[in-house]
Amino acid sequence: MSGAQGSDLNRNPPRPGRLDHAEGASVPLHSRVREAQPRGAVINGDQPINQAEAAERFMAAPEHERMHDARLWDLRQKRDRQMHGITEWEDLRRLASEIKEHALTHLDHYLEQFETNARANGIHVHWAQDADEHNAIILSLLRDHGVKRLIKSKSMLTEECGFRDFMAESGVEVVETDLGERIQQLDDEAPSHVVVPAVHKLRSDVADVFARTLGTDPNDDDVHYLTEQQREKTRPLILDAQAGLTGANFVVAETGTFVVCTNEGNADLSANTPPLQIASIGIEKVIPRLEDLPVFVRLLSRSALGSPITQYTSHFRGPRRGGELHVVLVDNGRSERLGMEQFWTSLKCIRCGACMNTCPVFRRSGGLSYGATYAGPIGLIIDPTFNRHRYSSLPFSSTLNGSCTNVCPVKINIHEQIAGWRRVLAETHELPLMKKAMMREAGHLLSHPALYRAAIATADSALKHLPRFMVYNRLNTWGHGREVPAPPRETFHQWYAANRASGQGEPS
């Protein structure tokens, strides 16, 4: 719009300088150099993902690594500031965890309650066991309505289901309406983060993608320009799409409502513009009552982006006048996970991404290094439930530092579950044989004091042996980017024998 005249009050709000509120970065971030974008993990059938290899390539692009780390650390800092502004923060986390655990232990009841209420409100409810059935149900709906183009907002569930690829093969054009997700779609790349899908890209990467796919100026990487171009190019596609698809953040059983949280308003556009509205919803999203909802809405965006609330928190309880609304409730492994004694509470996850933002490994690796739908700490404990062998290496991409558990708004003991997965993988023969053999050798040596003392009798031999079994280490690995500790004159054991000699004998 242009040409508004009159007094100051009659003008549109002036374009402000750098905006630092809501989901924006609280400190100025600006990539300084152009640099080829590192790509994600190499997928080789069901072979275990080599996350470490992909992480090395990410760090070999230092500008990408620096910006990625800075942006996500800033989100963590903003989250902390929001936390300090809410006296009852820890009460909210406890309530959120209790409500979710209650809902999950009564999941059949609340799913049926939701279905009954949603149907009474005029919503068509479908059930899908897995990705294939989810995709087939939606394709059938689209064919019944003669849909050629579907607009959609971001949904990790549809990523799980390989939805875009399936629709492309089926001749339906899918247009992502979230900016980050649209960037990833145009670049034919998966989202790298559940909340900020293109956070691993620099502005110059986006300029390249848009120049290639939308015909924008390849030399203009101004963020306002790029965002505006995307708005202008996407809007006509939204206006004449025949169907809109969203995910859902929460489902309220008591009222038959589903809730979608976005900052761009793109879910509302997707849902409210075309005549046919569809929502893909994981069965774990259900909560019992309306009064439970504020607990989660208060925590979600604060944890995710350090913003008090998403710009749009949208509630759908029935079809709009003259429209049609379908909900697809999807299992895709969730009911099996519910039966895993150590891991069922991972179903409490509300996909805020706080664990990714705080994870020092994630920040330096990029989300695509995990080669899975879900990256970062939550991914390490969910991905093996989809494919234990392919994702068998992921639980080792963690230092077990525990920060993820502390930021989790629903109190999932993420780092303990990561350790739990290591044990399960070791016990089900999913560790590399070499790693397992080294651990067996270490366990033998460390449980036989005389052998152990002989192995590290001199400083030199300690250097040869000790790091190796202590951390499954060969010195060339340790010494790649770190200096090796200087060998001391004597071990503590030897010093003690010389200085505090008592009646005790040497190791037996």
Added chain:
Amino acid sequence: MRIGLFVPCYIDAFHPEVGIATLQLLERFGLDVEYPRNQTCCGQPMTNTGCHAESAATEALFVRNFTGYDYVVAPSGSCVHHVRCDMDAVEQTDDVRQVRARTYELVEFLHDILKVDAFPWAEFPHRVSLHNNCNALRGLNHASMSELREPAFSKPADLLARVRGLEFVHIQRPDECCGFGGTFSVFEKGVSEKMGYDKVRDHSSAGAAYVVSADSSCMMHQQGCAQRLDMPLKFIHIAQILNGARA
């Protein structure tokens, strides 16, 4: 009070001075401290990798060595965290449960059990940056955690505040893991090294001359990173400062 001194394997082999300082410090308080000579390790390297079965014999040996002491004290939050919170590969007999419950990390033993309020012999006239091992911080509650809304406290800082001349500097990301992570430091050496470089740069730009920690494992990693970057940063265990080391 009979104390069993547990000196973790890497301290035994690479940093005997930390074990010595721990022993001497405990002896200053008139405690009867013994070092069981058959000790090796707590079993953490194996369980850290998921290999609990391979850890069971080592854990059993640990319990045999330390049964009967009033307290078991070790200058390592990471190892103590394993013993107290994760040592479940071995069958949980009464002895095992007792040893696990009585095992303390040095800082918490001084702070919570002995309630030491003075180290008259200690003076450390340097600018120091405190590094909390993640297991000590988030597993043993050495200090308040930046992720939680809780009152601020720090047991190691409380103790160090009683050392003459010591001056704290504060880094940008105090709770950020340094990247050691046990077996992680070699399985994922690239990320481990990068985290270590970022950590020592944080210490350095805060103006620290020394990094002090209750864990030698993190410091071994950070020291290796600092040396590789040619930083003049020095590393010292909290036991050494509290025992009167001047440099």
Added chain:
Amino acid sequence: MSSREDILARVRAHKPALARPLPQVPYFDPPPGTDLTAVFRASFVQMGGTLPDCGAADPLDVVRGIVAAVPVSCSQVPEVRGNRALGADTLPASLADVDIGVVRASFGVAETGSVCLTEVDLLVNTLGYLPQHLIVLLDPARIVSNLHRAYQRPEWRTMHYAVLQSGPSATADIEGVLVHGAQGVRSLRLFFVPDRAG
């Protein structure tokens, strides 16, 4: 219906047999005497909304002046007339060329600076999204303290569609640079106008 039965059967078989009672959720009310309008104003601005200072002028006159200055306006409040008619059967996509939409919010939330817009407030839901700019009228008497109080409102149990809108459309998906108007409205302006009907 077999997938439905299969899923529910697996859920019943696998759900942990643990006692996990549903907790009572407190209201977490602010201290008595809290100025909800002041809190709302601060939150609204934090979320990127604009609160034009009307001085001594009647806010409705100010809104009318803004609306009169643009080529296409669409108002869903009786106090302000736009030049694009809106009816229950208006095609949602047809609002794409509207410069400014004007609506009245059902209520506001002080904690988050949110306004609740329902299908009744909007008449055609895209009125909240497709115009370039949105002006919202809010009765200051209809501000609740926080989200716990907000979800006690009756709208959630009667409306098929309702949104808590907090500031304009926004994105920071590229290098954390915040941009307003990613897909929805580029600006959100709010005027406090008591509801004559209410």
